[in-house]
Amino acid sequence: MFLSGSQFLFGSKEAASNGRFPVQNDANILTCGELFSGCGGMAAGLTQAGLRHEWMIEFNAIACQTLRDNWHAPWRSQPLTIMETDVRSVDWSSIGTVDIVAGGPPCQPFSKGGRAGGENDPRDMWPEAIRAVKHLRPRGFLFENVKGLLRPAFSEYLQRILDSLRRAGATEPDSPDVYEVIVVSVNAVDYGAAQKRERVLIAGVRRDCGKLEPFPERTHSVERLVWEKWVSGQYWQRHHLAHPVCGPTSRIEKAALRKVERRGVEPQERPWMTCRDVFVGLGEPAVGSGVSGHQLRAGAKAYPGHEGSPIDEPAKALKAGAHGVPGGENMLVDCSGAVRYFTVREAARLQGMPDAFVPAGSWSQAMRQLGNAVPAQLAEVAGRWIRQCARGQEDNEGKVRK
Incomplete structure (x- = not known):
């Protein structure tokens, strides 16, 4: 179910007091570090799942500003570190260790809508995700990517990714695998997002810390x-x-x-969520709308292959656009057949972000950030799952054994 801004405020005192954020003794919390954080979709879900972010790394300056604007946490004993940098330049020996490493490596090298260059695309960052796991040796990791990663053309590369993650941190060539690793194909709409967004999760748990359980059934x-x-x-x-x-x-x-x-x-099961379901309370967008990010943007046109999303169905997957301008699929089709662009607020709701969340930048920049985001609803389900798998044994006081 969509969480409104009153139910889920990033790092606010209200959130800390209403039970939505894990504010218990630090020993009971699994910490998280996130690569390729974007505007914070995965982070929103993982926070809801009870993980505490210690740091986030993101290259895009506008997305970093969004993180700074929305991920304040005055109740934390230590401030969240947001690093605006190319992950390839990170010296992991200077980064504090965390229990879970998460993130969504850039999907363009594997997307059907992209160039499909795979490992030959300079935007491929899977080697950096592997490098982070190798040096940090977290209890577990959770990475997200497009379903295109499962295409036969990338099968050999995917196998090398999985083998490298299993062996991450191994000290000898013949030593046992360090991590148990799994690949899960999911659709966010099956887990509460009002969006048909097929994704691949690659997750692992260090063998001395826990065991991977089957991914949760659809809800x-x-x-x-x-x-x-x-x-x-x-x-x-x-x-x-x-x-x-x-x-x-x-x-x-x-x-x-x-x-x-x-x-x-x-x-x-619960019903798939539709656009109408998650837009309840917003009303029609207008140029002078009092709802943040809910201003009407003119110029939407449907054309073959880009007809938009019917209001009484889940939305088609939001798109970021190759040049930062969303494509024709980021449109709503009303009961009369008329089309208009989703507003920023509607796109945020489709991604499971609260109404308190305000992306930085222009309309195009905001929509690009949201189009690249992991649906928070899916991230929460995956976060609870990997958290449970990686917790391992606890002592009599409930403290996680590191």
């Missing part, structure tokens, strides 16, 4: 959404709308409804 489903839309009508009732007589129009919903009708059993 949301299209089957439940079509049940509430076209069987029980709960979806329309929730939004105070008349029940349409047309039935589902999308191929995915039509197939899901046939499955539901064939089974004749009410699905027990």
Whole structure:
């Protein structure tokens, strides 16, 4: 479920007091360091999962300003360090160790919408992710990337990445693997994001610290959404709308409804979240809107292959755009078929960011940051999972044994 700004404020005293942030004794908290932090989507989810960030590293100056503006934490005993630098220049011997290393290496080398240069693309930063794990030897790590990384063209490189992560920190060529590693293919919409965003997670746990458990089963489903839309009508009732007589129009919903009708059993998962679900309370955008980042931007046009996202479905994956300007998919299609650009606030909600979150820069810069972000809802699920896997044994006082 989307967390509003009143429920989730980055580092605020209110957040510390309402139980949403882990403020217990430091010995009970797993610490985190994050590479390629962007505007903080993964960090938002990992914080919700109970991890405490010690440092973040990000190259882009505007994204770093977003982090500085939103990740203040006056209740912390030690300030969060935000390093605006190229990760290739980092001397890991000077960086404090953390329990979990996380991050999303740049996806452009492996994206279907990019040049697909893989390891030959100068933006490929997997070697730097491996270098960080090798030198820091964290209890566990969690990295995110596009589904394109699983394409056959990259299979050999992916295997080398996995082998390097398993051996990260090994002292001898014939010594046992240091980390247990897993590759998980997920869709953020199955874990509460109102966005069809397929991603790959590469995670590992140091063998002397814990054990990888199966990744959590999906919590949301299209089957439940079509049940509430076209069987029980709960979806329309929730939004105070008349029940349409047309039935589902999308191929995915039509197939899901046939499955539901064939089974004749009410699905027990939560429904996929739709754009309408997460935009509740915002109202229509306007030039002078009083909601931060919810100003109307004109000029949206649909064209073949870029038709936008219907309001009563999860959004298509937000895109950053090759040159910083979002493509035609970052649009909403209303009930009449009219299209308009998502506002910054709507894009932030689609990524699971709170209304207190304000990205720095222009509209294009803000949308690019959000288009590159990890959905916070998915990051929270993954964070809770890796946190549990990496906790290992605890002593009688509940302190994590390092």
